[in-house]
Amino acid sequence: MKSRTLLAGAGFCILAAVAIESADRYLFRQAAAAVAARVDGLTFAGISAEPWRGEARIDGLDWRRRGSSLHVRAVKFAPPRLFPLAGAALAGLGEASADDLTLETGLSVYRIKRIVLVGASLSSAGLLQLFDPKNTEPLAERLVALTAASIAIPEMTVETKTGTATQTFIYRDILLNGISAGKAAEANIAGISFSILDPRTGDADGAYGKVSAKDVDLVLAAKILSETRDQENEPKRELFNAIDIDGFHLGGAQGELDIRRLTAATVTGRAPLRPWREAATAVAEPSTSGAQRSALLAAFVDAFGSDDLTATEIGLNFRKEANATRLTIGRASISLLDGPRIDGVEAQNLVFARPSGRISVESLSFRGLDLRPLTNSDRAPNLLGEDLRPDFEQIAMTKLEGRLTPTEDADASSGSTFEVERFAIERAAPKDAARSGLNVSLDHFTAPAGDGGVFSTLAAMGYERLDLSSRLDVIWSEASSELAINSFSLDGADMGSLNITAQFSNVTLDLASRDERVAAAAAHSVLIKKLDLHVENAGLFDKALAVQAKNEKQSVDEARQSDILKATLLLPALLGNEAPARALGAALAKFIAAPKNFSLQALAPEGIGIADLEFVQTPGALLKKIEVTAAANQ
Template structure:
């Protein structure tokens, strides 16, 4: 795989292919000064050709052996002035003077050589820009590109790749120059807080597309992308520019990061989060393949087998974030996701994240970046916490190979029979070697785990904690034998269940003002089994309960109190199967065993719970449920409005002492 310090380089190449390419076509070239006698009249429409033009800035170098500017009123000197590297005039102002019917570059080279010794080069073919007016290109296209990366720390060898056709519409070179090159330093804030990124939001291009991307790194991992396209893509100028921000991030070693580097990274990330937006971006036909040549004896280890990872479609929408405005909400989606490695296979039909906004994270990162600075106020609540929105998953499945237990070998045959047996085994091994080791192995037994749908919704964040959350899982399917060692589920196979089909829901809400957590629903249900539903209220839950320091959160937990509990059990066939299985084990008739459970419920449970009226009500309801399983409901409320503390549960002399402090109702239907 690609080393972490090299990951920014493919990203930079992709940016160059879809976005930076346009800048290169209009800004990435500077010619050698021409004599004044060779200048053309500015008023004449003409074609201007420049040769061996070069632009170098920082660690990046751009080269165009030939550039033709057609249908322009500009002279060679005026074009040279626009493209001068050392011009004191900003790029955006100069590019605003660029007008031409077309720009053509047969070959455009982009070379990036950062300080870590890595070198990235991209060669674009047949670059053409049509209808250039005031630095804005109506249509931009390149026939393709080739990329190569060498010297990437940790990478075993050179990485190479190609792009197919690249195109963009309504591309604003001046806006791209502002974004890529930056706008200088941030204005000072007397309170020490970081100001928002400079510059207004601006659209760079209305649409772009890149076809047939292929990249192979030195380890043999190959990534393919059939098509990448987007619309209404733009951003805000940030200090140092997008290119400078990426360079500064790659210079930070996450393994040796200190407070100063962490603050620096926080400020850069906040700039990048707020600095980019897109109406829509879509990628189709992504595939990642990795081949590992190593093999072990017999069947290859799973980690050594070829890996294939595919995504049919990826999509994203990232609305612009306006300072002081409500979060617009971004969305991300994956469709047709699958992977395979040997007998292990997985699939996700669809994954979607909606209502997500990183604005709160950017704000927290800015606060973190100013901690410790003179004049800066402490920000104890500055925890990066984006608005998470809703994550949904559909049609998930996972196939896992199950290792069969080894069969015990028989005793060796005595004398001559042993020699004959050894000869037969050697012949079988030799024959198997000729046919391949894989042919000798029986197909692995497969266990399939699936899920029809899942949804996770998170409400507004408070100090990094969602105030409301809901998790729902539908159609969780798995073999009953796979949970044989799970407490409470291990006997399901013995009750006659082959494949389980389960649903589960957890729905909670935190009210900081009341210092309460409402457990609105915790439920579990199974096909041909039944359901269990739980709800209740827990008091004494304040912000300190979610502190990252275990000592603080652990101490706060001692102040939690139970206020209410509602429990509903609906039988759907599980209890009758339990009675049938247990009666066989105990050599009793099912009705005899059922009657014993009725007696234990009506007489034994009240004794255990203190024989109070509430205890007898619980016992009677249990007895009715065992006699004729249906619905069992239990409700409990503390007599004290403050609730019953956790410590009081632990120090109560008996269950009856706890029950005496509750108002309890129980019934069976």
């Protein structure tokens, strides 16, 4: 917004050069008229100069050009006290001011009661070159010639209409210092308040605290706001070195958002590929699809970059009567933002609370995010389509704690708590670009095993808490349509472990088709060719056998012998009583007798699918299609 003010004020502020170079009223009027003649659409209602008082004035300045207009009630110029008007051009302008400025751009209307520019200098030749219609250089680039000690705006109101929404922003005490070569060494805003009126989505209002920025490139800011870029890969340039916002608040009928502090370092930018006005109007249109809206917003993000963005003490409240929800984040940061590519996102001390429970997370992080898939506005062919999900390298979470509160009509014991030490998802990165995979890890999911709870069966076995860890390593090849579960493991403290590996074929993206018939057909085509299972007992089977014996009113030895008999005789009979079935029963009986470990391998060279399970007449007939080997206590 500061850059647009500079653009709007440049015409009248640097007219001071003409006033300074004019030794009397006639010369000033002549120079001002020459400028008006050279600038299309520029008119003055009145021009006056009083050299003996050191003041020049333009009344009723109007400038209309390409759908935009600028009106200023009065512009005044005064040289430094130590220099007369005729010589002031050599030393620089003392002060220029404008009252009641209105700038209309088609999308927004800017209203400024007063703007004061101190210490500016520009020759009349430079002024004419700045507004010369034959000059093909963009206006934003021509502003590099402007130099000033400061620009001050006590108050500026900006009203923008997009679709059904009307946004009004009020900026207080804008001050730009050390303006040279189109850059401001420092920019400050005492505060910003705003309101959003929209009958479709509801009204909202809010405010920013003090805003401070260093090394602001006003020319680049003007280009970003008013121009478009021709080259998609045009490099970003530094927009400002640092920015600090002391607080933010947004409130509406649906809820409130508060941020204690926002900071950013080395913010870069470039002009958008599409004019902001067109993009903003398209986003606001109700007919714009979600995918198209995401693409437009992603294009906006693509125009900017930053080394570091940080927000502290974030609070988000959702107002839903009895189901009011609050999310708080102690600190959130984004590192190395380059348009849709983000090196890392971190959030610390997250708390999500509502009447039904509370969830807290010590840290949540994302690595290697790429939002470019979201820029595709086409409808994805399937639910896993690349244009429906951002790419990432890692998602990690530490110290997750949850407490679920029972509902009013439920018993108090139905409430539960749980904790997770760490949870992470990492993308597998094989050399073959046609393959993709995931590594998922869960460390120490713990929960009480009290009576009446979710894990009451474990409580009956004598466990006080569940302590479970898990790993998943899976790779999918689109070219071969093969899915390999290299490892899926469960490890329970004082229980034991389970590890599974498997190989599937005919796994295609049609499984995620939007067409249910296509998805069902794809599921029926999936074949499992290999399954390996390995179990290590560390107490779970012994305790389960003890509970079984108690329920059947038997001794543990009696229950064990009964299970051994079932494994030796009943299981093989159900499976056709062939040699593989008897070998499986024998291995299982050996494990039941002394449960240490058990391994099972099933191979199906031709593959087994859902159709085989649907049409098989007996388990024995299915076993004939599979090569099964089993072993115990090895």
